[in-house]
Amino acid sequence: MAVTNSTEQRRGQEWLTRGGLRPTRQRLALATLLVGDGENRHVTAESLYAAACDAGEKVSLATVYNTLKAFCDAGLMHEITVDGARSYFDTRMDDHPHFFWEDDNRLSDAPAEELKLASIPQAPEGAEITRVDVVIRVRKA
Structure with missing residues (x-):
């Protein structure tokens, strides 16, 4: 999951717009990692944070958690809880x-x-x- 091209960024931007979310730099970067390639995925906050770091994005783990919650609240993702404590996020x-x-x-x-x-x-x-x-x-x- 690497942020690589304008098509992927456009998909991320459109996804945020569909959810009515303001496209901050960090939201756009995370959205592009999640949906930029057009594929659905399941992530944890930790795995998305690692992908963002690998892509050279400056983002904290707390911001990733908060952003994933905002994506869920906007109806863009579902949170699936496993074992009562481990959450996965599904696009x-x-x-x-x-x-x-x-x-x-x-x-x-x-x-x-x-x-x-x-x-x-x-x-x-x-x-x-x-x-x-x-x-x-x-x-x-």
Whole structure:
């Protein structure tokens, strides 16, 4: 994930605009790393911070965390929490399940067409279900 060309930066800029976010230098750099190549990805704050440092961007880990939260709040990403403490951020916004690879602490998309949920509980009175996250834990055999 390296910030390399104007096409990638344009994609990052368009993504920020779609979320209604002001394109600060740091937001644009992180957005370009996340979506500049047109691919969806799963990142942790730490992995995005490392990619930003590798790309020569001057950004703190705290800024990466805050920016990822802003991207989620703007509806550009989903946060998927694994083990109650480890968060992954997904740029793919449609409903789909995930595999969590326990051997290397990695999240990947699982085939949505193979997931069959017969039903889910009704939301408690006065609440609505906003999303259902399905994380299937796997390890190499």
